[in-house]
Amino acid sequence: MSETRTAAPGAPGELKAALLGFVDELKGFRQDIQTKLDAQDHRMTMLDRKTAFRPRSPLATEPAGEAPERKAFHAYLRRGDDAALRGPEIEGKAMTAAALPGVEAAPQLAETVQSALSGSVSLRALCNVVQVESSAYEVLVDRDDLGTGWAGETEAVETDSPGMEKITIRLHELSAMPKASQRLLDDAAFDIEAWLAERIADKFARAEAHALLNGDGFDKPVGLLQAEVDVTGAGEIHRLGEFATGVSGGFAAANPTEVLIDMVYALDSRHRVNAHFVMNSKTASVMRKLKDADGRFVWADSLSAGLPARLLGHPVVLAEEMPDIAPDARAILFGDFKAAYTIAERPDLRILRDPFSAKPNVLFYATKRIGGGLVDGRAMKVLKFGA
Secondary structure (H helix, E strand, C coil): CCCCCCCCCCCHHHHHHHHHHHHHHHHHHHHHHHHHHHHHHHHHHHHHHHHHHCCCCCCCCCCCCCCHHHHHHHHHHHHCCCCHHHCHHHCCCCCCCCCCCCEECCHHHHHHHHHHHHHCCCHHHCCEEEECCCCEEEEEEECCCCCCCCCCCCCCCCCCCCCEEEEEEECEEEEECCEEEHHHHHCCCCCHHHHHHHHHHHHHHHHHHHHHHHCECCCCCECHHHCEEECCCCCECCEEEEEECCECCECCCCCCCHHHHHHHHHCCHHHHCCCEEEECHHHHHHHCCCECCCCCECEECCCCCCCCCEECCEEEEECCCCCCCCCCCEEEEEECHHHHEEEEECCCCEEEEECCCCCCEEEEEEEEEEEEEECCHHHEEEEECCC
């Protein structure tokens, strides 16, 4: 039990001193509490400022400041919500829904797919690529050299008018259909746009590479290996110049590189400076072992990283869609691909979300219109392993 003491009646000074001491202690206690509260307020203020300017969490589904059309596209991919695609805030932009199936992909996704196609080691990197808004692309090709002439100051210029030929390249629909589960789409950490771009670009690149070489022209481009050939080796606008090794499924035993040299120098000099060899890896393994009449290898590996190997001084591009060496196989192409072959395409990429056909997965039907065709066979030679 605590003991209570009372001041003696005769000691008013001691009571006053005790009261003053109590008041001083109370003031010190209040001052200490106020100091701690001020420090806590300061910490909370700094935390609020950091939170206000902190970048969005990587788990956030919709980043702050995102364009309305991109937010609408994300909503369509994840939840199938296409109402926002017709909203007034994106009226007149590229993301409006059209009468065709699906919606136009966000520009970022379309650019990612386009850069993946262009950056891959394929014929697209060698050929002439044009973008059109129509269903076909037309190009005029000169049958002969352009007419030229010299004239004096007062003399009229007289030249022959070269014949022109119109070539039409029709566009066809290239499609891919990657799929993902709805649970994965609901995961905020899942970057659906990057995933979709990777899947679409991979499938498009493989299908396009096969069609540009082996397409038969029915609902797909006419491939280079399906073009008619000129057995004289000269070539025409619609026909490739063909050379033969003279041996079924191989090279001649004596001087095997002579046919390669003939093929290279049969190409016009203006095309030869931009010419490439195209073959698959198995054919390349054979070409690496070939030697000329002096015993020197005709294949030279690049001394710099990222640069292609060279065959008879010309760069080699490997395309696995090319046929292997076999009897009568056209296994090697050589020429100026940019002058010989044109790829025409529409820049837009359309995506249709289908949650019904493969439940519980969601299908994304992606389509792009692409065409291709030979525009000048004189700029290209093909080597046949046969008589």
